[in-house]
Amino acid sequence: METTATVREQILDHAITLMMLHGYNGFSYRDLSELVGVKTSSIHYYFPSKEDLALEAVNEYSKQIFALLGSVDASLPADAKLAKYTKLFGRVLGDGDQICLCGMLAADIGSLPDTVRAAVQAFFKANESWLAKVLAQGVKERTLAVNGRPENAARTLFAAYQGSALASRLFQTKARLDEVETSWKVSKQV
């Protein structure tokens, strides 16, 4: 049982959540201060600048997501893997008021340094390459509908997940994420 999180970990976790809710420019050290229960100067002790904090948030977030992706059973059929991915992406969205941290920071990229841009790019690429493998497998198994090369389709698919996360929150319904999955599954045609 892990009931003890260091102050640093608490700051980072809350920073991730706050950015998923309100974006980089929509939260402050004061917000964190109140959530964690330490003064803002203590937060600067761990994360000298807000940009440092954003960068470490992306790295921590990526680490967590990649761990989940890595835990998906490699022997599953492609459509089952895609279903896992949809669920994973949905769980990240929390109660419906959050979007993917890296989708949010991609929106805020105009306010962020290149270090953060590179980290967000890496997150995108990793997800896209994971999805590309699943799509390639789905083509072989004839369970997923892929137009063109799997690499290209995977970029579009990941974009669709990110866009659907935006729409899910905007309309307060998670159904839109499931529709993405449906759009790539081979159907008997309605």
Next chain:
Amino acid sequence: METTATVREQILDHAITLMMLHGYNGFSYRDLSELVGVKTSSIHYYFPSKEDLALEAVNEYSKQIFALLGSVDASLPADAKLAKYTKLFGRVLGDGDQICLCGMLAADIGSLPDTVRAAVQAFFKANESWLAKVLAQGVKERTLAVNGRPENAARTLFAAYQGSALASRLFQTKARLDEVETSWKVSKQV
């Protein structure tokens, strides 16, 4: 030749651009003041609160986009209409540092009042229903690849455009928008 724009119009146009670059929380009345050449208090004369400004920006932006959508020749084949849409979406992105205003505000929705949320929702729905008609036409003509009902596929397609706009700016390449179109076009299979 229209060389005269009212101060109000200039404010609104710059507000749209600034929000497409940096989001709702990433620009200020001072930024606008410097761009337009009037004091911030004059901006408050036209737009009492920043939320008012955001709402009118969405309305103006929507009006412009809907006018462009309406100008697409109804007699075109579906795949040609989709190509027009891709171009239109790409032109909105400007030099590659902007994303769709309503995509951006969907990311910032946690900081915005319900009036703005409703306006952004209306923008999403209008685009989705326009795309749904194109997809339905494409199914008949056998030029577009649609899985499931056109309405569902259209929501996924629009999400893919929004997500690809994010990625286009993140990676500084517009190729990603074209890939969306490719993913819905019936191909001879590579």
Next chain:
DNA sequence: GTCTATAGGGGGATAGAC
């Protein structure tokens, strides 16, 4: 309509005591 002036608060960040 546009300005000056200002209110009143929030922002990130730092110095230095403990």
Next chain:
DNA sequence: GTCTATCCCCCTATAGAC
């Protein structure tokens, strides 16, 4: 490591002169 105190600037918004 955490605090108090503070700096300095930016923020939205308003009052009132012109």
